[in-house]
Amino acid sequence: MSRRIIGSLSLRLRVIIVWPRSRSLLLRLEPYSTTPIVVGTDIYIVVGSEKHTDPEHSVWKVAYWKVASWSKVACRFEAFGWHVICVKNGNTEYDETCAAIKEAKSVTEKPTLIKVTTTIVYGSPNKANSYSVYGAALGEKEVEATRNNLGWPYEPFQVPDEVKSHWSRHTPKGSALESNWNATLAYEKKYPEEAAELKCELPAGWEKALPTYTPESPGDATRNLSQQCLNALAKVVPGFLEINLRFGVREHGMGAICNGIALHSPGLIPYCATFFVFTDYMRGAMRISALSEAGVIYVMTHDSIGLGEDGPTHQPIEHIASFRAMPNTLMFRPADGNETAGAYRITVTKRKTPSILALSRQKLPQLPGTSIEGVEKGGYTISDDSSGNKPDVILIGTGSELEIAAQAAEVLRKEGKTVRVVSFVCWELFEEQTDEYKESVLPSGVTARVSIEAASTFGWGKIVGGRGKSIGINSFGASAPAPLLYKEFGIIVEAVVDAAKSLF
């Protein structure tokens, strides 16, 4: 049950023998990616049938390139700036295919697509070029007919000596390459420090470079605070990818390329950025990050209705919940500078788990009580005036709404209540803590709990419990300045205070 998938273009390369008689060996490429973007000058060979007996069920349309028609693929890739070579007869023209590969190797300034036209299941007398062989096995009878048609007298799974020796000719070359590589590894023993740098291991004390803040530090949008963290990290973490790639408006391609970088070179730490709402266009690639254990950092800004006038198309509502539900994904929503630094403290070390940082467009204050150490726990208390782990009420917030929870606590405390304020910055990390720790933050005896988050309340029921209240937005947002929207949707101090009072 292997779950490892090559991320960048989700390629599965297989060598298949299309027609044993001519020993034509072709690479078969199965791209599941919607956007064929590559960095570099790789060669991609696509083998497929141009004509179909059953055009309604064109195998290529069903399973491969997402284009209007197979015959236009070459034109489309030329438009993407690729070098394109067509091989008209991939069934039998071994030399033509070899020549195409040779030509492709000579093109070094851009990637090459070699379009090889073949017949699907060439050699099958009754099923070649039909839809029926795509989703189902050929069947014993047709296998026999195909064997006879191709003159293939060997037993099942028998590899003829001729084929074995043909492939074995690479063995001496491979041995030499391996010896050379092993010799290189001696370098690591002689110069461990330099080797570590080459492998981009994190240097001791790297995390000390992360900025810290006090309540007196100037407030800022967490998206800007994130930039401060990235600049600080770039100076001390050699593997932190500082090169800016110009992705254009191509979320899926961006995520896919970052997956490729993370998986190909474990020492490199790729991050990419866009508006949080546009993860809707990148979700396929982000799921591959999680599934393939690629530690990509997704820096997602404009994380709530707080972005204001761009309106409901740009205001994420369901996105935080949707990623909290995704396996092997850390969903962070930091409230200020310390929490943003805390998120980076974790995510830089999580090389097998992608992280998403939902960051604000609007300015936020540096809150008392937030800390990098707190973020490491996922959920933690930022202020509490109760004793004996028995506050009258627990107010829980994330990101831009943690400030509102803190303000509501002040109001309630003035009225004589004991209040704990909890930042729930990363649910997945909190889930990993010990039962003791969880009980110290959310004691089971305290059922008066109020959560506040400018997003869907879906999922909060588990945190606030059966008696608790969740303040959020279960409709789409609207276009207006942020303060007006917060008031309109009731994401305000008064709402938290009222909800808390209803529980006393």
Add this chain to the structure above:
Amino acid sequence: MSRRIIGSLSLRLRVIIVWPRSRSLLLRLEPYSTTPIVVGTDIYIVVGSEKHTDPEHSVWKVAYWKVASWSKVACRFEAFGWHVICVKNGNTEYDETCAAIKEAKSVTEKPTLIKVTTTIVYGSPNKANSYSVYGAALGEKEVEATRNNLGWPYEPFQVPDEVKSHWSRHTPKGSALESNWNATLAYEKKYPEEAAELKCELPAGWEKALPTYTPESPGDATRNLSQQCLNALAKVVPGFLEINLRFGVREHGMGAICNGIALHSPGLIPYCATFFVFTDYMRGAMRISALSEAGVIYVMTHDSIGLGEDGPTHQPIEHIASFRAMPNTLMFRPADGNETAGAYRITVTKRKTPSILALSRQKLPQLPGTSIEGVEKGGYTISDDSSGNKPDVILIGTGSELEIAAQAAEVLRKEGKTVRVVSFVCWELFEEQTDEYKESVLPSGVTARVSIEAASTFGWGKIVGGRGKSIGINSFGASAPAPLLYKEFGIIVEAVVDAAKSLF
């Protein structure tokens, strides 16, 4: 705070005066869609600057077509099979633009793209063709400079008489068109029945065409039962779109086109189908359905690890939760034939809310107690041997796992417990019910609750409560036959029985 968005290509058409001196009136098109696919022969006019003073921040790359470079757009659209016309100087060449529109109108067999090259903020002496005018206002000083440069002496918001009369020339034509249309409406009064059919109103008793099933009916995959419902509906609902569009493997375009059909012709009911996991590639379009109140029916098959060998890339885990969190979206997961019919009973009438039907690949039995009427409530009891609304335990399931809940109930009843089995087929519909109804299904006094769903347990906390247990999968799936996977991941009768016993 308008929330209405045109769905199909998410277009916002605005007429802008690019250069007042020449009165060149150009349509500005802002496509937010990643995939420029259209059905029909519409004309799309794209206006933009080809050269930039600041190529790193090319406005076109940031905000418009998602292509490698603007200069390749024409080539790419030709590859898509469009007719493409280029207007080289959209700033001043009014006649060239008019000629292009005339040519486009003459092309009736395919859509036309007119690429009009202009300077962004043409006429601004200091900011034309720069990034600074994309995201921010021009500023008072530069507005003044631009006015002087263009020779525009009018007050703000003053429309010169010359412009007014130019536009007003269309008024008589518009009046005539309106009169003609109103005359057509007289038809509706004279022939109400035929007019209703033209408008595709649902005929009385249409829902009687939906199939019903008994426990004796043969079991089947809900994806096949869905096909039975669609075939039955096509016979009685005139607006049910029976035309098959060949979308290819283009989830986003498919959803976007269905949005366009639903919004353009309210009498038509579009549905589209793919694997549930591939909603990751269609989420942008599905969110537009919800935001634009387009009643598209999403028929999503292969809805859990039950699909088997295709493995974790094809097995949805977080998808059900992710759509339950999306506003104005009905997420159905029917368990058998009656529930599938029930889902269609609702979704056909919901013309302002998209529906998603998560359907099984594997065969499921027709369960006792399921009903169309039950589905209308979102959550309902399918079996119960308790009295006084006080069962010892409530077992809650959806889709393919409702059968497991029912089997676990039998085991527990044999051991002397009273057990209620609840189908939670559509959370959003249950949420709309009265408090009395909700209490009759999930009495607050009964805290022994177990949910089972072969997906992320995220969100179930609210339903099962603080004491309850949720059986599901919070990791990715694996490739194996379905029964083996269910065993491996503990989605089995024994797990439900054990969880229930832990609550007694």
